[in-house]
Amino acid sequence: MQHVIIGAGPAGVTAAEHLRRLDPAAGVSMVAGEAGLPYARMAIPYLLSGRIGEAGTMIRRDPGHYEELGIRVLCGRARKVDAAGHTVILDDGRKLRYDRLLVATGSSPSAPAVEGLDRPGVHTCWTLEDARRIVAAAQTGSRVVLMGVGFVSCIIMQGLVARGSGLTVIAGSSGRMVRSMMDETAGGMIRRWCEARGVRVLSGDRAVAVEDGPAVRMESGETLPCELVVVATGVKPNVEFLDGTGVTVEQGILVDARMRSTVPGIYAAGDCAQGPDFGSRSRSVHAIQPAAVEQGRVAAFNMAGRDLAYRGGIPMNVLDTLGLIATSIGRWQGAGDGTWVEDGDAYRYMRLEFEDDRVIGAINVGRTDHIGVIRGLIEGRVPLGVWKDRLRADPNRVAEAYVAATR
Ligand SMILES: Cc1cc2nc3c(=O)[nH]c(=O)nc-3n(C[C@H](O)[C@H](O)[C@H](O)COP(=O)(O)OP(=O)(O)OC[C@H]3O[C@@H](n4cnc5c(N)ncnc54)[C@H](O)[C@@H]3O)c2cc1C
Numbered sequence: 001m002q003h004v005i006i007g008a009g010p011a012g013v014t015a016a017e018h019l020r021r022l023d024p025a026a027g028v029s030m031v032a033g034e035a036g037l038p039y040a041r042m043a044i045p046y047l048l049s050g051r052i053g054e055a056g057t058m059i060r061r062d063p064g065h066y067e068e069l070g071i072r073v074l075c076g077r078a079r080k081v082d083a084a085g086h087t088v089i090l091d092d093g094r095k096l097r098y099d100r101l102l103v104a105t106g107s108s109p110s111a112p113a114v115e116g117l118d119r120p121g122v123h124t125c126w127t128l129e130d131a132r133r134i135v136a137a138a139q140t141g142s143r144v145v146l147m148g149v150g151f152v153s154c155i156i157m158q159g160l161v162a163r164g165s166g167l168t169v170i171a172g173s174s175g176r177m178v179r180s181m182m183d184e185t186a187g188g189m190i191r192r193w194c195e196a197r198g199v200r201v202l203s204g205d206r207a208v209a210v211e212d213g214p215a216v217r218m219e220s221g222e223t224l225p226c227e228l229v230v231v232a233t234g235v236k237p238n239v240e241f242l243d244g245t246g247v248t249v250e251q252g253i254l255v256d257a258r259m260r261s262t263v264p265g266i267y268a269a270g271d272c273a274q275g276p277d278f279g280s281r282s283r284s285v286h287a288i289q290p291a292a293v294e295q296g297r298v299a300a301f302n303m304a305g306r307d308l309a310y311r312g313g314i315p316m317n318v319l320d321t322l323g324l325i326a327t328s329i330g331r332w333q334g335a336g337d338g339t340w341v342e343d344g345d346a347y348r349y350m351r352l353e354f355e356d357d358r359v360i361g362a363i364n365v366g367r368t369d370h371i372g373v374i375r376g377l378i379e380g381r382v383p384l385g386v387w388k389d390r391l392r393a394d395p396n397r398v399a400e401a402y403v404a405a406t407r
Contacts, residue, residue, distance in 0.1 A: 001023060001026040001027070001099050001100070002027045002029070002096075003023070003027065003029070003099070003101075003102070003303055004031070004098035004102070005028070005101075006031045006033075006078045006088060006101070007030075007033065007102075007238075008032035008038040008073065009038065009040070009059075009104060009270060009292065010040055010270065010289050010296065011104035011295055011296035012038070012104035012269075013030070013060070014292075014297050014300070015104060015296035015299050015303075016028050016066070016069075016071045018297050018301065019300045019303060019304055022301065022304035022306065023304040023305075026304075028070065028071045029072040031076055031096070032073055032075050033076070033105065033238075034129070037058050037060075037063060038060070038073075039057040039058050039059060039128050040059050041106075041126065041289075043056060044130075044156070045155045045320075047128075048125075048134060048138075048156055048160065048162070049158055050162060054128065074090070074096075076090040076091055076092055077090060078091075079091050080244075081101065081245050081266070082245075086265065098265070099265065100265055100267065100303040102299050102300075102303060103242065103247075103266065103268040104292075104299075105238035105270075106238055106271040106272055107235040107238060107252075107272060107287070108235060108236060108238055109126050109233070109235055110234045111231065111233075112147060112207070112234075114147070114207045114208060114210060116209045116214075119211075119214055121213070121228055121229060122214060122231060123228070123229070123230055123231070124231050124232065125232055126152075134228065135163070137227055137228040138159075138160055138164075138227075138228055139227075140163070140164030140165075141164060141165075141166070142164070142166070142227040142228060143224075143227055143228075144165040144166065144168070144226060145168050145207075145216045145224050145226045145228070146167060146169045146170065146229075146230045146232065147170045147233055148170070148172075148231065148233035149170075149171045149201075150233070151178060151180065151181060154177065154190065154319055154320075154321040155320060156232070157169075157194065158321075158322050160230075161197070161322060165228070167198075169194065169201045170202050170205075170206070170216070170218075171201050171202060172203065173205070173206060174203065175191070176188075177191050177201075178321075178326070181319065181326075182326060182328060183332070183333075183351065183363060185349060186326060186363050186365045189324075189326075189344065189347055189349055189366070190319075190365070192347075193321065193347055194321065197322050199322070205218045206218065213226070214226060214227075216229060235271075235287075237249070237271065237285070238272055239272055246263050247261045247262055247263045247268075248261070251274050252268070252273050252274035252275075252285040254283060255267070255268050255269075255273050255275050255276075255295075256276070257275075257298075257309040258302040258309060259273065259295055259298050259302060259310065267299045267303055269292065269295035270291075270292035270295055271285060271287050271292060272285075273295060275291075275313065276310060276313075277314075277315070278311060278312035278313060278330075279381060280312075284313075284315070286313040286315065288316065291313045295313075298310045314329060314378060314379060315331075316328070316330075324347055324366060327364045327371055328361070328363045328364075329371070330361035331355075331360045331361035332351065332353060332362055334353030334360065335353065335354075335360070337354045337355065338351055338352060339351070339352055339392045346366065348365065348367050349363065349365040349366065350363070350365075350370065350395050351364075352374070352395045354384075354388060354392075356383075357383050358383060358384065359382070362374045370398045373399050374398060377398070377405075382402070382406055384401055387401040
């Protein structure tokens with residue numbers, strides 16, 4: 001049995017290790033799209049702020065780890081998959097035969113419609129190589145323009161500020177921050193927090209070009225001279241090499257609870273996969289490391305002939321924007337049956353969303369006191385009974401509600 005894994009991020013590495021354990025006689029090959037040892041992207045913000053060195057980003061510290069396990073790591077990029085011939089073709093022409101294939105290629109930054117993104121001084125913040133370039137360019141007194149106000153932008157601000165850079169953030173026409181995980185109130189709080197810490201947040205305007213310097217030219221005519229431009233405006237799954245295989249791709253590779261794609265023998269896990277959501281029939285890209293690890297594990301079990309179902313991911317994001325912690329969990333956009341408490345001056349906010357008498361989602365800003373309890377209520381689909389109305393009157397009583405409703 002030959003198992004081939006494309007991708008050496010958390011999903012790929014986890015799958016390789018489980019396959020080795022579950023199927024000792026099988027061949028396990030992992031194609032790593034980037035040079036060097038497999039690393040975790042989520043460590044990049046810590047590297048930027050100097051809290052860890054490059055060694056701290058590695059998924060497994062021991063350089064001999066993969067060889068000792070008998071996992072063959074090949075450096076290269078998958079160019080094509082021949083599903084009928086059960087073969088992966090790499091950029092340099094090498095061919096890998098597989099019986100079971102796992103696609104764990106994650107996603108890559110998508111480029112906004114801005115001219116001149118190929119100029120020197122313009123980088124994404126996605127790979128270790130990107131991080132090295134940013135560290136070299138972001139020095140004390142340097143001016144950094146950050147395009148985008150999503151999760152990655154917010155999470156790397158601390159690193160950029162810690163390096164002594166002056167930050168201008170381009171927030172697009174609406175100016176709404178972290179739209180994919182925060183409502184307007186929470187996004188507004190995060191924005192004010194950034195501004196109070198000296199970050200200039202531009203809205204109602206958009207970047208049209210990067211000129212030599214570099215300098216970012218805005219639609220309004222304003223020019224932002226800088227030493228570094230970081231582009232973080234969204235991502236797309238790495239799936240081009242699957243063209244012609246029949247694998248169905250929507251926001252990611254569609255997989256069932258066993259991480260099977262629509263083509264027999266081909267599985268997918270991690271950021272490139274669109275998998276089952278917890279407690280609903282929908283499927284989405286979960287795009288966080290714990291989900292990638294769990295999906296890699298589930299894929300490995302099923303590739304090795306065991307039967308293991310993914311429970312479905314509860315969307316959960318934890319964001320540290322210059323020290324302000326914000327979380328969203330579950331269906332925080334809600335079903336129109338929500339409640340919240342807010343203390344804008346203290347940067348504290350909690351929103352709960354209900355469906356019938358159950359909590360289905362929540363947002364917290366500036367407070368982490370109830371997150372475990374809220375997660376428990378969502379995961380346990382706990383009926384609140386009379387406690388729903390009490391929570392609607394005062395969401396701060398969520399721990400009391402949990403205790404009473406689970407007794
Ligand atoms: C700056 C930053 C901060 C983050 N912070 C957090 C956080 O705090 N918490 C959290 O949970 N998540 C965080 N994330 C998200 C997290 O990193 C991802 O969810 C996780 O990396 C997904 O793992 P993966 O294995 O699916 O994909 P990836 O880690 O993206 O790995 C994909 C692998 O596939 C390879 N590859 C791609 N295309 C090809 C190809 N054609 N051929 C061969 N190989 C290929 C890549 O080189 C890589 O080895 C962060 C991400 C970034 C960028």
